[in-house]
Amino acid sequence: MIKKFTVFFLISGLFALNNNLFGISESNKSHFNPTINKKEQEYDLIYNIEPFYEIKKVRFAVTLEFRGDKSGETKILLPGNFGGKNNYEGIKFLKPLSENTSIINTDNPEQKIIKHPSGEPVKLYYQVEEIRNDNVELGNHYLTILNKTYFHFLGETFFVFPAWDWYSNYKILITWNHMPYTWSLANSFGINEKIQSISVSLDQLSSSLFMGGDFRIIKRNVDNNPVYLSIRGRWNFSDDQLLDIIKDIISIERNFWNDHEFPYYIISVIPIEGRGEQGGISRTNAYALFLTPDRIIDYRLKRIIAHETFHIWLGEKIKFSEPEALSFWFKEGFSDYYARLLLLRANLITQDEYVEEYNKILYAYFTSSVRDEKNERVVKEFWTNQNIMKLPYMRGDIIAHNLNAIIYKNSRGSKNLDNLMLDLFKRSKTESLTVSNGSLSALIRFYAGEQALADIMKCLNSGASLKSHPEALGPCYELEIESFRKLWLIGELYEIPSYKLKSTNKSNNKKCLEWFGVK
Ligand SMILES: [Zn+2]
CATH class of the missing domain: 2.60.40.3650 (Immunoglobulin-like)
Structure with missing residues (x-):
């Protein structure tokens, strides 16, 4: 590289x-x-x-x-x-x-x-x-x-x-x-x-x-490196409120990767037409956010900021081989997984919010009409088919949760998915490793074993449905499967997994949060 x-x-x-x-x-x-x-x-x-x-x-x-x-x-x-x-x-x-x-x-x-x-x-x-x-x-x-x-x-x-x-x-x-x-x-x-x-x-x-133009520019320091917000328009939040959230997210992500080489960074925010909509794009030393004026600082807004910030590493510092869309399940899905996880670690969302949001992804995946499509179709239709576009995000999110649980179990609690990610970052720097399903396979085999890799490849190559790992959310949660038919008595049978807090536990207790790496 x-x-x-x-x-x-x-x-x-x-x-x-x-x-x-x-x-x-x-x-x-x-x-x-x-x-x-x-x-x-x-x-x-x-x-x-x-x-x-x-x-x-x-x-x-x-x-x-x-x-x-x-x-x-x-x-x-x-x-x-x-x-x-x-x-x-x-x-x-x-x-x-x-x-x-x-x-x-x-x-x-x-x-x-x-x-x-x-x-x-x-x-x-x-x-x-x-x-x-x-x-x-x-x-x-x-x-x-x-x-x-x-x-x-x-x-x-x-x-x-x-x-x-x-x-x-x-x-x-x-x-x-x-x-x-x-x-x-x-x-x-x-x-x-x-x-x-x-x-x-x-x-x-x-x-x-x-x-340029009627932008207001404000600044914070993250570890002595400047982070700027350049924003225009009127909002339901103050410029300072937004930049403080951005700063916390940037800070936890740089700490996660142990990477502080950022002499300069800027985020732009501009208003767009519409209701409840938002978009973002990662850029050189920057990312741009596009928000409708009714947006508030909620889970969705924090999630997009955390997701775009994560692409500084997954996509920019860690490069992908072409055709990149073959690895979108990793690039987009793992960015979603870590966006949610790091928001929890930064105390920007609660454990209940984390679980609720992940259950929504499970519901969306297990009722998706395209969940059994092969990765090939993702490559062909990612930019033209809304349902196909969502698939790699959901698949990667579920794969990340499962892998994390498997690595934890195999290593008797000494490792988790974070170790795989940091190893990948190190190798991308020292060995110029780029991400492809081939290079990911080697890492997954090493950290999670042959069976875990086979399950992922079966999903990507043959379109097999993923299964939710029973312990994906740690010792405080149990997996429940709800079955129902699309139409009453007839139609496609859905089996939707979701995670519920075990009756013996209270959320936000130390043991439950430990699983997520919350300190
Ligand atoms: Zn993305």
């Missing part, structure tokens, strides 16, 4: 530093001296962004500079299909500004060829326009938002990139010109910085988050 890291400095501080700090190898990268830069510093990519006003709308005018390939041709990538729309439709007036440069269309509207003098600097111009016709709502929430009050965009819906190696680090300069002086500016790489000098991969820039 290519080592990726991000360094944040103001440009003034940058000049004093050695290039090696930025992971740039002078021998194999071509550089050029941009006109913008009067000092000796060199950049691989330079973006200048400024608002462009028309009577009815605002666009961003962007210039992009880089050194063209020695062959005299450089392929560029426009924003592609992301969030259910062709984002290249928002790229307008793309044209060359450098001399003797031309743009050739290809069969693919997301790719163009730039012809230019061999190895010379190339400068391109384009504008970005919001392509949404409706209000911002779930379904179109990943598209660039750009109006007279604010903007909010994901890197892959905005930037045109040269088609360079996606995972190498590049030195990139982003300058924000003529922004309204009342606007705040916040993104994956800093707060209120008009000139941003960063060293990131195109993958990281593509997965970044940018916003």
